[in-house]
Amino acid sequence: xxxxxxxxxxxxxxxxxxxxxxxxxxxxxxxxxxxxxxxxxxxxxxxxx
Numbered sequence: 001x002x003x004x005x006x007x008x009x010x011x012x013x014x015x016x017x018x019x020x021x022x023x024x025x026x027x028x029x030x031x032x033x034x035x036x037x038x039x040x041x042x043x044x045x046x047x048x049x
Contacts, residue, residue, distance in 0.1 A: 002047055006031050009042045018043070 004027035006018040018034070021027040024045065031043040 002049065004028075005046050005048055006034075007044050007046060008034070011040055020048075 001022075003020045003022060004024045005020050006027050007015055008018050009015045019027070019030055021030070024047070027045040031045050034041075034043045
């Protein structure tokens with residue numbers, strides 16, 4: 001089963017998995033919600049094989 005992963009990159013360039021979702025829409029919604037909090041981290045979504 002393919003999952004959509006929400007990633008976070010911190011100020012030092014470290015990357016972490018934040019969550020895994022079954023749909024892209026759910027993953028994108030979480031990434032947007034986290035970006036809206038105003039932290040300096042970067043969030044994005046990628047599909048897993």
